[in-house]
Amino acid sequence: MASSATSNTPMEDAIRAKITEALKPSRLEIFNDSAKHAHHKPMVGSTSKETHFRLVITSEAFKSKMQPARHRIIYQLLKDEMAQEGGIHALQLRTMTPEEEQRWREREVTETS
Secondary structure (H helix, E strand, O other), X not given: OOOOOOOOOHHHHHHHHHHHHHXXXXXXXXXXXXHHHOOOHHHOOOXXXXXXXXXXXXXXXXXXXXXXXXXXXXXXXXXXXXXXXXXXXXXXXXXXXXXXXXXXXXXXXXXXX
């Protein structure tokens, strides 16, 4: 039986490939929140199931960059996916350096103890 080469998540695949290649993240989490927003007016008539994403990215590439600069990097990487019909409509970004992630994890442990 031949397997299909067509992905069920082409937008997520593109996000993963572009971010991995450009930023070499130590952590990359991609959450497809599109179903939560399908009822919103701008989404009426859209057949895409990949329009709203939440990304958590940890990368050394973010060192010495403020959040707006980090977000610009991501937007630049995904500009084609954001421009295409049925493409990315919304991105929620959490960008960290490895040190920031470590501090965040330590705070989480302290708060839950």
